[in-house]
Amino acid sequence: MLNRLLKRQMQPSVVYTNTGYVDSLGRVGRFFEGNWAGVYVDQDTALGVPAIWRGITLISDAIGAMPLHAYRGEKLVTPTPNILLRPNPPHTRMETISAMAAALLIHGNYIAVLGEPGINGLPDTFYPVEPNRVHVSRENGRIVYNIDEKKYDQSEILHIKNFSMPGALVGVGILGAQKQAVGKSIAINEYAARYFDGGVSPSAILKSANPDLTQEEADALKAAWMSMYSSRNRAPAVLNNTTEFEVLSDNAQESQLIEAQQQALVEASNILGLPAYYLGAPNSSRTYSNVEQENLQLVRWSIQPIAQRIEEALSDLLVRGQVARFNYDSLLRTDTLTRYQAHQIALSNGFLTVDEVREMEKREPMEENKESPAHEADPGDVEEDIAEDSVDSIDAEGVTIDE
Numbered sequence: 558m559l560n561r562l563l564k565r566q567m568q569p570s571v572v573y574t575n576t577g578y579v580d581s582l583g584r585v586g587r588f589f590e591g592n593w594a595g596v597y598v599d600q601d602t603a604l605g606v607p608a609i610w611r612g613i614t615l616i617s618d619a620i621g622a623m624p625l626h627a628y629r630g631e632k633l634v635t636p637t638p639n640i641l642l643r644p645n646p647p648h649t650r651m652e653t654i655s656a657m658a659a660a661l662l663i664h665g666n667y668i669a670v671l672g673e674p675g676i677n678g679l680p681d682t683f684y685p686v687e688p689n690r691v692h693v694s695r696e697n698g699r700i701v702y703n704i705d706e707k708k709y710d711q712s713e714i715l716h717i718k719n720f721s722m723p724g725a726l727v728g729v730g731i732l733g734a735q736k737q738a739v740g741k742s743i744a745i746n747e748y749a750a751r752y753f754d755g756g757v758s759p760s761a762i763l764k765s766a767n768p769d770l771t772q773e774e775a776d777a778l779k780a781a782w783m784s785m786y787s788s789r790n791r792a793p794a795v796l797n798n799t800t801e802f803e804v805l806s807d808n809a810q811e812s813q814l815i816e817a818q819q820q821a822l823v824e825a826s827n828i829l830g831l832p833a834y835y836l837g838a839p840n841s842s843r844t845y846s847n848v849e850q851e852n853l854q855l856v857r858w859s860i861q862p863i864a865q866r867i868e869e870a871l872s873d874l875l876v877r878g879q880v881a882r883f884n885y886d887s888l889l890r891t892d893t894l895t896r897y898q899a900h901q902i903a904l905s906n907g908f909l910t911v912d913e914v915r916e917m918e919k920r921e922p923m924e925e926n927k928e929s930p931a932h933e934a935d936p937g938d939v940e941e942d943i944a945e946d947s948v949d950s951i952d953a954e955g956v957t958i959d960e
Contacts, residue, residue, distance in 0.1 A: 594740035596747065598664055603732060606742045608825035608836040613662050615835065620864050624884040627875055639681040640874050641881055643668070646682060656685065657717070658863050664688040665719040665730030668702065670709065677876055678923070693726045700726060719863070719871040735828050742821045749814060766799040820957030830859045846886050856888050886917075 592598055604610050618812040627643050645653040660667045668691050672682035692703040693716075700711040718728030731739060763782060765775070778800075786794065797800060819838065819840040826833040832851070834840035864883050871881040890896070900917070903909035 563800050569808060592736050592740040594737070594744040596612065596740050596741060596743045598732065598736055598740045600732065603663065606739070606746050606821070606825065608822050609731075609739065609742065609829070611836050612829035612831050613659055615831070616657045616829065616859055616863065617658035619860055620658040620867070621651045621653075622719060622881070623864070623887060625650065625871075626882060627879045628882055629879050634879055638875055638879075639675065640679070644681075644683055644871075645685060653685075654867065660680055660685075660688060661717060661719040661728070661730065661866065663730050663732055664947055665721070665728035665733055666691075667715075667717040668704075669715040669739065671713055671715055671874075672702070679876065683874075684775060689866060695726065712933065715870060715874070716864055719866065731828050737898050738824050738828060742825060743813075743818045749818060752759050752814060762803045764801040764803060766801075777842055806882075833854070852889060860888070861885075 575654070578882060598604065604613065606615055623715050625637075627638050627641060641650070643650055645654075649771070657667045666688045667685065668688060669681040669683040669685040672684065673680065677680040686704055694701050694703070702709040702711070702714050718725075720734075721728040745854055751855075765778065767774075782802075787794075794802065806958060822836050822838040823833050826836050826838070829836075832840075832855075835855075868883060875881060896918075900909070902915045904911065904914065
């Protein structure tokens, strides 16, 4: 009888095909067939998991915030090419690069249609396309991109791939490679949310000794109890000898909810290549002295692989001999004392000048090293300077003053 009183929550039915699936709610997916967690997995539901959201935004925003410049050899190219300043107007460079890194992590691909050529014959802009709208194929030795039933040649497309196997036309992101683990994290997150709403298990049982109790009578008994005691009403209940009320205890630790959430943090950190404590897992061994080394490891193993893919792809959109590079200094910047000690070593050994050190610290050059602005002098000024012996030489075009 108890089984008849408990009603399972309706879940959408799913029909799988060779290329994806469609559920009874009309939602279509391409990557998630065979997801045994029983939840719908896509970009939105994956980002709904706090650990995955934190990890993806941490990596993508860190890359987006780094300065991006063009270099010829080791020399900085000025002015910076437009494709590196604002590649997808009206969006800012930070927004564009951050979204680019996020797409590489989630979908494994960043695809954009190149804009019109600029004065150097190369595009100054590009316009991103959602990866799910693109089908990639090879025709007559050329890679072809079908976007909303329109074909584009590979020369018209910027395509950056994340990890991929040899010969693969597209990269693989966490949705394609880690659908089971992501689905499990989504399921744990949903379970935890429903736990506090009482949706995980019934809070109590109404038992009736009447062997002839019908479903309609049971529903009426439940409705009467809920209408009387489901709010803040704490009045005592009066029951006859054929009815019994039993409270069911529910313990989050006994249901292993806490352990499951901790394990989900570890799995999310493994998927994204981040230390678990970056995503909120407890860590008692972290100290101030090893923060610099942690930042170096973060850059080396989590940020640089994505950033270098972006650098190499954008370098193909610059004139020959120029390359695009991120400036990692902002991520590797140490505390003030350590920086000043390093500057002192550089100055003592003569491989940096005072003005070069000041430039690293975002300061103006020393006053004595600033160049005097060139200006035209009128004859009255020249005569006055001659009288004061402040002028060493005068030519037909102007005045040169040696200080």
